[in-house]
Amino acid sequence: MNARPLLVLLALVTLVALVPASLPAQGYGGLGTTPDAGYETVLPDKPLTFPQDHSAHPGFRIEWWYVTANLEDQNGVPMGLQWTLFRNALTPQSEPLEGWGNRQFWLGHSAVTTKSTHYSDERYARGGVGQAGVSLSPFAAWIDQWQMTGLSVPPKDFLHKIRLQATSDTYQYDVTLTAKGPLIRHGRSGYSIKSDEGQASYYYSQPFYEVSGLIILDGERHTVRGKAWLDREWSSQPLAENQSGWDWFSLHLEDGRKLMAFQLRHTDGKTYSSGTLISTEGSAAPLAPEALSFTPLEKSTVAGREIPTKWRVSVPGEGLSLTVTALNPQSWMENSFGYWEGPVRIDGAAGGVGYLEMTGY
Amino acid sequence: MTDAFWCLRALLGYWRRRPLQFLTLFAGLITATALWSGVQAINSQARQSYDKAAALMGGDALPFLAAIKGTDFPDSRFGEFRRAGVSVSPVLEGKIEVAGRTLRIIGIDPVSYPRDQGGLTVGETTEDLIRFLDPGRTLLSPATSTLLTSGPAPMRMLAEHGIPPLTIQPSMPDDVLVMDMFPAQAVLERMGFVSKLVATNPTALAHVSPTMLREAGLKIVQPEETISMDGLTDSFHLNLTAFGMLSFIVGLFMVHSATGLAFEQRRPLIRTLRACGISARKLTLVLIAELMGMALLGGAIGMVMGYLIAAALLPDVAASLRGLYGASIGTDLSLGPGWWLLGLGMSLAGALLATANSLHKAWRLPVLASAAPMTWYRQQKYWLRGQAMASVFLFGIAALVPLLFNGLVSGFVMIGALLLGAALLLPFVLSILVGIAGKLARHPLPEWFWADSRQQISGLSMALMALMLALSVNIGVGTMVESFRLTFTDWLESRLVSDLYINGLNPDQANELSRNLGQTSAGNALLPIRKVDQVMAGWPVEIYGFQDHKAYHDHWAFLQATPDHWKQVAAGTGVLVSEQLARRMNLSLNDPLPGLPGASSRTVTISGIFPDYGNPKGMIMMAIDRFDALWPDAPADRFGLYLDPKPDRQGYTRLISDITDRYALTPDQITDQAALKAYSLRIFDKTFAVTVALNSLTLMVAGTALLTGLLSLSAARLPFLAPLWAMGVTRKHLAFLELAKSLSLAAFTALFAAPFGLLLAWCLVAIVNVEAFGWRLPLHWFPGQWLTLFLLALLTALIASLYPALRLYRIRPEKLLKVFADER
Secondary structure (H helix, E strand, C coil), X not given: CCCHHHHHHHHHHHHHHCCHHHCCCCCCHHHHHCCCCCCCCCCCCCCCCCCHHHCCCCCCXXXXXXXXXXXXXXXXXXXXXXXXXXXXECCCCCCCCCCCCCCEEEEXXXXXXXXXXXXXXXXXXXXXXXXXXXXCCCCEEEECCEEEEECCCCCCCCCCEEEEEEECCCEEEEEEEEECCCCEECCECCEEECCCXXXXXXXXXXXXXXXXXXXXXXXXXXXXXXXXXXXXXXXXXXXXXXXXXXXEXXXXXXXXXXXXXXXXXXXXXXXXXXXXXXXXXXXXXXXXXXXXXXXXXXXXXXXXXXXXEEEEEEEHHHCEEEEEEECCCCCEEECCCEEEEEEEEEECCCCEEEEEEEECC | CHHHHHHHHHHHHHHHHXXXXXXXXXXXXXXXXXXXXXXXXXXXXXXXXXXHHHHHHCCCXXXXXXXXXXXXXXCHHHHHHXXXXXXXXXXXXXXXXXXXXXXXXXXXXXXXXXXXXXXCCCCCCHHHXXXXXXXXXXXXXXXXXXXXXXXXXXXXXXXXXXXXXXXXXXXXXXXXXXXXHHHHHHHCCCCCEECEEEECCCCXXXXXXXXXXXXXXXXXXXXXXXXXXXXXXXXXXXXXXXXXXXXXXXXXXXXXXXXXXXXXXXXXXXXXXXXXXXXHHHHHHHHHHHHHHHHHHHHHHHHXXXXXXXXXXXXXXXXXXXHHHCCCCCCCCCCCHHHHHHHHHHHHHHHHHHHHHHHHHHHHCXXXXXXXXXXXXXXXXXXXXXXXXXXXXXXXXXXXXXXXXCCHHHHHHHHHHHHXXXXXXXXXXXXXXXXXXXXXXXXXXXXXXXXXXXHHHHHHHHHHHHHHHHHHHHHHXXXXXXXXXXXXXXXXXXXXXXXXXXXXXXXXXXXXXXXXHHHHCCCCEEEEEEEEEEEECCEEEEEEEECCCHHHHHXXXXXXXXXXXXXXXXXXXXXXXXXXXXXHCCCCCCCECCCCCCCHHHHCEEEEEECCCCCCCEEEEEEHHHHHHHCCCCCCCEEEEECCCCCCHHHHHHHHHHHHHHCCCCHHHEEEHHHHHHHHHHHHHHHCHHHHHHHHHHHHHHHHHHHHHHHHHHHHHHHHHHHHHHCCCCHHHHHHHHHHHHHHHHHHHHHHHHHHHHHHHHXXXXXXXXXXXXXXXXXXXXXXXXXXXXXXXXXXXXXXXXXXXHHHHCCCHHHHHHHHHHCC
């Protein structure tokens, strides 16, 4: 999950450029390291507090609410969906201002994937005027009619049960997510390190969602069930200068465990890896960089580039060696900037499903 | 190749010997290109301005949501509709005054603003967008920027208004400032408000729930319901094009006669060249090359002149368009390479067309054919009958078109057919008239005079046709404009009911002023006036609320009214509507008025239809109580002050200064009727300035045609004049006869032109005006104007024939003698 900040910054370059075609092909690298004067900093020993931290942190530069779900329809056909809301502060503003003076910008991505189709769409908005935002009580995160709505009441966590909706030209979904386990804090109690130079973010997840609901795809109704994963992360300076792309996995193992693992690829060919192995009860074990290995097994031509769509992800210390294959190798997010994101299948003894995101190819 | 070169040299030598004929040809080419390309330049400039204005807001191409009441509404609606899945983008519009100029402010949200709408580029990079928001940018046209940065005063005003730093964008229309919503709300003092929510794609509003709309107090406005400048101004541009076309055709006629004459006179040369072994093909190619060279040069000069004409006329055109339609066009002429290429292409194609006949003859000329130069004139005679027949056909079209088709274009087709028919008929009619005059003549010299005139008609027919067209158009357009002016003056008289108009009085001040006035004279009254701007049936409409008073009863003029219209209006059951509105919405007396907010439309009927000449918008007058119930928020600070008895001029001046001092009003907040009338008439005259300018230009074109026609003929006519001179008619006498001939032909032409001019005036008033503006003028006759034009025609002929006559007067006798010596 380490690499998402770059994605967000990339996204926001586009958001503010408004002219997708003019997006410079190379220039996003520098954005990750622009000085963060005036923004709040991620500190190692600040504990996360809920429900407050479900809401936006406008003092930080970037933040997101990120859901991916592995589903099956009434005929057992595998499907995937994505719902993402990004926030970016163009200038440091500690308070969320109401009105047009607000300098928070929002970006939404959504997608639906099957073995043969992959549709995605995006939304832009500026903050302070009601088009996009996050409210805590009742919980809601939205951009246009793409909404994540809290359905649970205290003392249950606000994100215990949520409803996700998105509508695009070719697809539409409305699903309900119910958590069957606790929130997971990555890294050191939510303080997640991103590079050897010490870049970090606040990062927690809810990987235990059970999903049910409806997807309408090309006019066809699919009653779906499955598992979902929510990521929450915010930071002000997320990436090191030499980091050029990433491969990020969120996996639901058949035995009930969850694995979050990523590698950040450096321009010199080296990588920085990290991860969390989550037990069925919800206890999180951080995985050090050297505890993980990622090996591309097969490449596919996607949107004119070669992208690995079959991987071996190994955690030798835990005896895990997973063969991860894309459900649909063509899961290219054809938005104003492109990246690969789609459901995956874990073959072999371990078995399971998950999501893979790859950028910088 | 070499023989082609020598051939060309031999042919060009002809022009060196006859510079005047060369000048004629050149004048023709220039005339054909100049006015045409000038008019095209103006049209393309205007078209660009309309496109910019239309593209700017997308509101003209895409539907939008607006408040039912036509007011601004809270910007929270934006978020509500977006969350409901309605893809809209907010726009705030308003006006500010900077250094005496009204600027339109448009606030947008660059993030949600529809991307594919032209004309507006916030920027291409993150930095561009951030700068647009913080510290902010104001997008404006180069001309507006020049205006605003030309002095310290406007700059200070901009700073005081809180307008963000200026950024020039060539695609912006003039007098418009586009900025982010945040500064726009502050500049316009409309914090928290927007004017409309524009759909970000054509179908974005297709599924908006009616309940949601109702609860928000908003309605969907379709793009066709907004005002399209194209439609409104079409008539104006068609008019310009017609003038340009007229001149183009006249120019081509000139080219045609000059090259026709040149061909006839070069016939011996051509025969010799052919005899020397130049093939017909090569000769024709050389002739074409010669023509193309000249057309290119003449065309280029014509284009430059066209540019100058356009630049000179553009301010008038801009004033006309503002006055007639409220359309704003830029006054800095900017023309692309397309315009130049098209103009030169027209010149080349026109020249080829005009000389096709001569070229064809040169191609087919037998080597041993006679070299007699005069056959061309004889041939021309056969044309007369053909022309007369063609004109009958054209009159048929003119009569049929309005029966079969409606619309502006059919009106112009009818006028075009009528005028062209008349022009073609002219030589035929002239030859009959001159023939009759000849029959009446009793002495040899007058007999010769008329016979010779008749003989000359074919040579001068092109020029005379041009003169006839210019005169008809002048009479027609002149009659229309003068009728309009007369009607307008009467209408101003009836419309400006009050003696003074005051803006900006608060209710207490109004009560006090009313009391004071009442004490001075019981007949005085302070009459409140309300006004809102609405869009009805896709058309801007001004709705006024007024207080019933005898002042209105005494002055207001009607086209139609119910017997007790004032009573109905005062009771709130009736309204008065303008002729334009009635025509546009197809309403008659006693019809209910649709389109008012709430249930009013079912309960209000039309009690009177009044003329509203020259107003591009529709107008509705209703009782003030009714108005206040519908638009309680409309400003209530406008008043008309009616005085009875009327004070003298000094009394007015005193009263105005009393009121301004007492209520701390600025001079522009109080207007007296006389000033308003003068102002209105000034606008009116400016509006038609371009028409007057074009009229004079067409007369000049006709004069040039006449002059060049006479000059071309003068040399060829020596063999006809020499015998008279030999018989004792002095050169002075001959010159005088030549002058008299031109004058009489011009006089006959003018007489013939008059009825067609009047017919044209009728077409303009009864068909074109109604189509273009939605009102019909009463047609007035102006015999004084006709007389002026008649004299002007004679003057044009006199000026045109003065030089040829003078040349004849000064001709060396040996030249006349040479005619006999040369005779074969």
